[in-house]
Structure formats: structure tokens, C-alpha cells
Amino acid sequence: MNAFTANASLVLYPVEPSWVPENLEALIKFLQETGLAGDALHQDENSFSVGENFLEHISFMGCSPSIKFNNENDDDKFTFIRLTLTPTITALTGSHSFAPHCPHCKKAEKNWREHLKDHRLHCGHCRQTSEAWQYNWRKSAGFGRCFIEITDIYPKEAIPQPSLLQALENRFHIAWKYFFYYP
Ligand SMILES: [Zn+2]
Structure with a gap:
């Protein structure tokens, strides 16, 4: 799927694959209010910098994660939040x-x-x-119409906190899970 980065990602998605939020703005509002996502990145209205509470919602496995939160080298190898809604169910399977x-x-x-x-x-x-x-699929593929992608996260490098998945469920009345997408 070409909307996704060539780098690996951590992707959150609802358990019911046909589900989409009532509108994209509701999902954006939620992500910004929880502080997972920050301001929109200027080149793409569905991409956002990480928010002020990002590290409270995403737990990194290593003691010193080598993640970058800004685009200093003008490439796409940095961590940001991207939302994708698709008109039909999309299979995100990859080489891994x-x-x-x-x-x-x-x-x-x-x-x-x-x-x-x-x-x-x-x-x-x-x-x-x-x-x-x-x-x-043991968290190596996902199927759905609504994906919250956290870019440039390699498989098992980081996982969402259970409290984030619970907050998504409380807001949208559907359970969420995650996988690692590696095109
Ligand atoms: Zn069988």
C-alpha cells in the first residue's frame, strides 16, 4: 500500500476490520487531546508530529531508543503519526x-x-x-479500513501502552490492537 512508508511501522487498528470512525476529524481530535499526536505536518494533512505525551502512550523496549522526532535530514526516516482510512478493507501484510x-x-x-x-x-x-x-498473524499483519501508523518503529522496538488501547476503546466503543508493518 503506497500510502505507507517504506520503513517499518507500529500500527494500531480496530478489531473489527470494516470499522471506521464517524469522521476522520474525531480520530484526529482524540489523538491530539491524548497527546499521542501533535501538530499536523505541513506536507500531509493526515500526518502529525508526535504529541507531548507520546512517550507515555508508547513504551520503548530498549533503554535508549534511537528514535528521531523531527525531519532534520529531510527524508521520511523519523517517527510521526499517520492516519489512513481506506474505502474497503485493506490487507497490510509484508515481507516479514x-x-x-x-x-x-x-x-x-x-x-x-x-x-x-x-x-x-x-x-x-x-x-x-x-x-x-x-x-x-502474531502481530505481523493487519486488516482493516482505519490505521493509526507510528512510523519508523521496528518490530518489537516499541508497543502501545494498554491504557492507550483502552482509551481508544472508551472513545470509539470498539477494541483496538496493534501489529508491526514491515513492507
Ligand atoms: Zn486449519
Whole structure:
């Protein structure tokens, strides 16, 4: 999906893949009020600098994260917030997506790239077909129409605090989860 950066990202998304907020402004308002997102970046109205409470909402695993919060080198290798709403359900799978585990037999479907059609995935072990998002991708792929992307975060470098996911649920009345997108 070309709206996404070529760098790895941490992506928050709702558990119901067809869900979108009542309007994009409501989501922007929420993110700015919680301090996850700050001001809009001038080149893209759906991108925002990190907000004043960013490090309260996103927990970094290392003791000294080497993240950059501004665009000093004039490239896109810095951490900012990008919102993407899509008209239909979008599959964000990438080169690092793990073989997903079937919801029925729990076995890994190694040939998922060939078997994934119209967001449905046939299991070569138990021969059942399920929606792709019913598989367990172990946080390496996501399906939806609404994505909150935190750019330039490498897989497992950082995770959202449970309180942030809870605040999203309280505001939008749907649970949220996250994955790492690595195109
Ligand atoms: Zn199966």
C-alpha cells in the first residue's frame, strides 16, 4: 500500500476490520487531546508530529531508543503519526509477516501468500477457509479500513501502552490492537 512508508511501522487498528470512525476529524481530535499526536505536518494533512505525551502512550523496549522526532535530514526516516482510512478493507501484510495460524486447527499455513484471496485464506491442513483476520498473524499483519501508523518503529522496538488501547476503546466503543508493518 503506497500510502505507507517504506520503513517499518507500529500500527494500531480496530478489531473489527470494516470499522471506521464517524469522521476522520474525531480520530484526529482524540489523538491530539491524548497527546499521542501533535501538530499536523505541513506536507500531509493526515500526518502529525508526535504529541507531548507520546512517550507515555508508547513504551520503548530498549533503554535508549534511537528514535528521531523531527525531519532534520529531510527524508521520511523519523517517527510521526499517520492516519489512513481506506474505502474497503485493506490487507497490510509484508515481507516479514509470519505464517499465520489457522483459527480451526491452529497450524501455521506456510503457503498463505498463494492461498490468500479476497481476504479469505484456505488452510492446507484442515481444509477450512476462514477470513484472513481470524488467523493468528502474531502481530505481523493487519486488516482493516482505519490505521493509526507510528512510523519508523521496528518490530518489537516499541508497543502501545494498554491504557492507550483502552482509551481508544472508551472513545470509539470498539477494541483496538496493534501489529508491526514491515513492507
Ligand atoms: Zn486449519
